[in-house]
Amino acid sequence: xxxxxxxxxxxxxxxxxxxxxxxxAAIGELVVEKAGVLNLGVEGMxxxxxxxxxxISVETGSPFLGLIAAIIGGALLSLxxxxxxxxxxxxxxxxxxxxxxxxxxxxxxxxxxxxxxKPPAMAKLDLPVISxxxxxxxxxxxxxxxxxxxxxxxxxxxxxxxFSRGGLVLRAVGESHDAAHALGYNVIRVRILAIMxxxxxxxxxxxxxxxxxxxxxxxxMTAGIGWIALALVVFASWKPWRVLLGAYLFGGINVLxxxxxxxxxxxxVEYLAMSPYLITILVLVIMSADKSRAPASLGRTFHASQ
Amino acid sequence: MTAPLLxxxxxxxxxxxxxxxxxxxxxxxxxxxxxxLGENGAGKSTLVKMxxxxxKPDSGTMTWKGQPFTPAEPKAARAAGVAMxxxxxxxxxxxxxxENVALGMxxxxxxxxxARRIRxxxxxxxxxxxxxxxxxxxxxxxxxxxxxxxxxxQDPKLLIMDEPTSVLTPQEVDIxxxxxxxxxxxxTSILYISHKLEEIRALCDHATILRxxxxxxxxxxxxxxxxxxxxxxxxxxxxxxxxxTEKTGEVVLDVSGLSLEPATPFGTKLKNIHFTVRAGExxxxxxxxxxxxxxxxxxxxxxxxxxxxxxxxxxxxxxNLGPNARRRMxxxxxxxxxxGHAAAPDMSLTENALLTGAIREKLTGKGFVNWSGxxxxxxxxIKDFDVRTPGPHVAARALSGGNLQxxxxxxxxxxxxxxxxxxxxxxxxxAAAAAAIRQALLDLAANxxxxxxxxxxxxxxxxxxxxxxxxxxxRLSDIRPAAGLTIDEIGLMMGGAHGMxxxxxxxxx
Numbered sequence: 001x002x003x004x005x006x007x008x009x010x011x012x013x014x015x016x017x018x019x020x021x022x023x024x025a026a027i028g029e030l031v032v033e034k035a036g037v038l039n040l041g042v043e044g045m046x047x048x049x050x051x052x053x054x055x056i057s058v059e060t061g062s063p064f065l066g067l068i069a070a071i072i073g074g075a076l077l078s079l080x081x082x083x084x085x086x087x088x089x090x091x092x093x094x095x096x097x098x099x100x101x102x103x104x105x106x107x108x109x110x111x112x113x114x115x116x117x118k119p120p121a122m123a124k125l126d127l128p129v130i131s132x133x134x135x136x137x138x139x140x141x142x143x144x145x146x147x148x149x150x151x152x153x154x155x156x157x158x159x160x161x162x163f164s165r166g167g168l169v170l171r172a173v174g175e176s177h178d179a180a181h182a183l184g185y186n187v188i189r190v191r192i193l194a195i196m197x198x199x200x201x202x203x204x205x206x207x208x209x210x211x212x213x214x215x216x217x218x219x220x221m222t223a224g225i226g227w228i229a230l231a232l233v234v235f236a237s238w239k240p241w242r243v244l245l246g247a248y249l250f251g252g253i254n255v256l257x258x259x260x261x262x263x264x265x266x267x268x269v270e271y272l273a274m275s276p277y278l279i280t281i282l283v284l285v286i287m288s289a290d291k292s293r294a295p296a297s298l299g300r301t302f303h304a305s306q
Numbered sequence: 307m308t309a310p311l312l313x314x315x316x317x318x319x320x321x322x323x324x325x326x327x328x329x330x331x332x333x334x335x336x337x338x339x340x341x342x343l344g345e346n347g348a349g350k351s352t353l354v355k356m357x358x359x360x361x362k363p364d365s366g367t368m369t370w371k372g373q374p375f376t377p378a379e380p381k382a383a384r385a386a387g388v389a390m391x392x393x394x395x396x397x398x399x400x401x402x403x404x405e406n407v408a409l410g411m412x413x414x415x416x417x418x419x420x421a422r423r424i425r426x427x428x429x430x431x432x433x434x435x436x437x438x439x440x441x442x443x444x445x446x447x448x449x450x451x452x453x454x455x456x457x458x459x460q461d462p463k464l465l466i467m468d469e470p471t472s473v474l475t476p477q478e479v480d481i482x483x484x485x486x487x488x489x490x491x492x493x494t495s496i497l498y499i500s501h502k503l504e505e506i507r508a509l510c511d512h513a514t515i516l517r518x519x520x521x522x523x524x525x526x527x528x529x530x531x532x533x534x535x536x537x538x539x540x541x542x543x544x545x546x547x548x549x550x551t552e553k554t555g556e557v558v559l560d561v562s563g564l565s566l567e568p569a570t571p572f573g574t575k576l577k578n579i580h581f582t583v584r585a586g587e588x589x590x591x592x593x594x595x596x597x598x599x600x601x602x603x604x605x606x607x608x609x610x611x612x613x614x615x616x617x618x619x620x621x622x623x624x625x626n627l628g629p630n631a632r633r634r635m636x637x638x639x640x641x642x643x644x645x646g647h648a649a650a651p652d653m654s655l656t657e658n659a660l661l662t663g664a665i666r667e668k669l670t671g672k673g674f675v676n677w678s679g680x681x682x683x684x685x686x687x688i689k690d691f692d693v694r695t696p697g698p699h700v701a702a703r704a705l706s707g708g709n710l711q712x713x714x715x716x717x718x719x720x721x722x723x724x725x726x727x728x729x730x731x732x733x734x735x736x737a738a739a740a741a742a743i744r745q746a747l748l749d750l751a752a753n754x755x756x757x758x759x760x761x762x763x764x765x766x767x768x769x770x771x772x773x774x775x776x777x778x779x780x781r782l783s784d785i786r787p788a789a790g791l792t793i794d795e796i797g798l799m800m801g802g803a804h805g806m807x808x809x810x811x812x813x814x815x
Contacts, residue, residue, distance in 0.1 A: 165414070172398050172409050179396035182360065183410050184380030296399065 028201025043226025044103020049203025074203020
């Protein structure tokens with residue numbers, strides 16, 4: 001066992017990379033749930049985003065176009081969920097589960113000819129001087145742009161929900177759709193926009209895995225990150241900064257346990273592998289002991305019948 | 307009289323299977339308080355939703371200050387100067403007062419300015435309110451203030467109020483009426499919907515009466531007796547419930563030192579409640595909604611268990627027994643919420659009859675259900691309590707509120723309870739059905755049952771109870787004989803006006 005092989009600077013830099021797909025998917029789902037919709041299809045939207053982004057960037061040679069395609073792919077798939085739940089008034093839990101299963105199957109079909117190919121690489125931030133500062137440089141200033149987008153998105157969602165009129169209407173719709181309807185707000189429109197935002201974020205998160213973190217295409221490569229994102233939103237009490245904290249905690253312990261495995265520590269691999277899930281949930285459960293609660297209309301079907 | 311502010315002519319709206327409004331016409335003048343009077347289901351709510359742009363009429367026209375008025379959505383109605391205070395508050399519990407107000411405005415100012423304007427308006431109209439509080443923590447009266455202030459900030463020409471006083475204490479009603487009279491003096495017209503006749507006589511200049519969607523008459527409330535208006539509303543002569551005996555027996559239900567933590571975050575804690583009820587006696591428990599009524603019913607019915615000596619029936623300690631064990635001893639209850647608590651909405655009336663009647667009516671045996679006996683029991687309830695339904699196979703959800711209420715009350719009454727606890731027995735029920743339910747409760751007491759009636763309808767409690775107490779923030783006031791209590795005394799028992807005029811209330815007490 002040789003713990004000195006673990007470089008703390010690289011550890012922090014790589015935990016940020018490991019956390020980003022989870023952060024993106026969770027921040028999208030947070031907005032969806034704040035609007036009162038429970039979309040369990042995050043995993044499906046992520047994997048479809050992953051293959052859409054992968055395929056387009058391989059075909060065009062541009063990672064940037066790939067990311068755009070992933071965003072569109074995730075949002076399109078979420079529109080299917082929006083149609084089922086908002087117009088056909090289908091049950092949200094069943095529709096979300098179906099969406100995940102459908103997304104996993106669809107992505108396997110789309111990805112058949114892309115197995116084993118290497119995608120074009122995404123350029124990393126490389127600022128002269130600043131990126132070369134020891135410790136701070138590698139941690140803060142030499143990542144890919146999507147990682148920064150993830151953090152910015154978290155701040156933007158927080159500010160949108162807290163300060164803007166649109167955010168207030170979104171929270172109101174999630175709190176009581178009947179009251180929002182009575183005041184003349186278009187509940188269905190707000191919810192469809194929120195669902196599409198959630199789909200776009202999940203798609204981007206999926207593409208981050210297939211284009212930047214791994215980077216290659218394998219079937220089912222999101223490996224449950226979408227489910228973790230769903231749990232993270234709940235345990236973060238629907239608060240954006242806690243989602244960021246939870247995502248980084250999860251990413252951090254995941255990277256650390258991989259490093260510990262590599263260093264040959266005398267703990268069975270199975271325990272190390274389950275530790276990120278256990279510790280993240282434990283910490284967030286303790287933090288969510290305050291009085292914050294779910295949006296009151298979460299998961300309820302709205303129909304303007306009277 | 308000058309040209310009317312809003313003139314409605316021939317308005318009709320049909321839903322599948324029911325005509326909610328049939329050719330309704332009336333005028334509302336400037337600075338007029340106009341009452342819209344009718345039973346539940348008379349079409350009052352549909353009518354005002356059409357004025358507010360939530361529902362489109364099938365035919366008929368509205369004229370606003372001489373111009374055709376067809377609001378496509380509430381925004382358009384608000385822009386014209388129509389504001390509405392809803393019956394079931396259209397508020398968001400988890401949001402702050404100022405956020406709730408902002409949601410009801412077209413073009414809200416920044417939050418800081420808005421908070422200042424809320425304070426100013428609330429002082430001008432005598433409706434104190436802190437813009438930074440969370441709505442979920444407010445009393446019913448304070449919530450209504452949020453709605454009213456939201457409307458006033460838009461400077462409305464016509465204020466629609468849908469059953470505004472059903473959740474208020476008498477003192478809060480006085481304050482509301484002062485505010486409405488001040489608005490009227492300033493030139494605002496008010497459309498006031500209610501079925502409380504004395505209020506309408508005190509407040510309104512003119513009344514339109516609806517029955518089954520039709521306009522059946524108009525009157526000047528101050529010059530018409532409450533009884534005449536009630537008969538126009540019901541279309542029939544009213545029967546007042548009568549009491550047959552005045553005798554009461556031994557103490558049957560004895561509650562002492564009952565305290566209970568709430569089950570939900572917005573629930574109320576019960577604090578050291580004491581009372582006794584004798585055989586043949588009806589104890590009325592008043593109070594504004596949300597002061598511990600649901601928790602008290604749960605503790606008495608056995609849904610919530612407490613220390614076993616907190617509730618005694620005929621000397622036996624029962625507070626640690628569940629609902630079925632209590633039913634076996636003759637302690638029955640009918641909760642307030644009809645759909646989902648008192649009855650399972652998607653199950654048939656027969657199945658619903660079985661749910662609480664299985665034990666006392668012996669409808670199950672050796673693990674099997676006696677369906678023919680159950681159907682007979684359900685049919686007996688339908689017949690004895692005049693439940694209007696095609697038969698016991700109909701789902702509970704399909705019944706109107708009043709009919710389902712008659713069914714759930716009848717189901718308990720016919721099981722010959724020794725102790726019966728009911729919460730809001732006539733909530734949302736028309737006057738004729740309410741009278742029938744009250745009569746059934748009086749008859750049951752006359753046969754020696756001990757009855758606790760929890761209600762927010764003070765007239766009802768004064769009509770049927772022998773003794774009266776009020777819940778306020780989970781505490782029960784002293785129990786006093788109901789005969790001879792004045793409205794002011796009752797108001798003080800209910801805890802006055804929730805933070806308003808505290809000093810004055812304190813002196814009186």
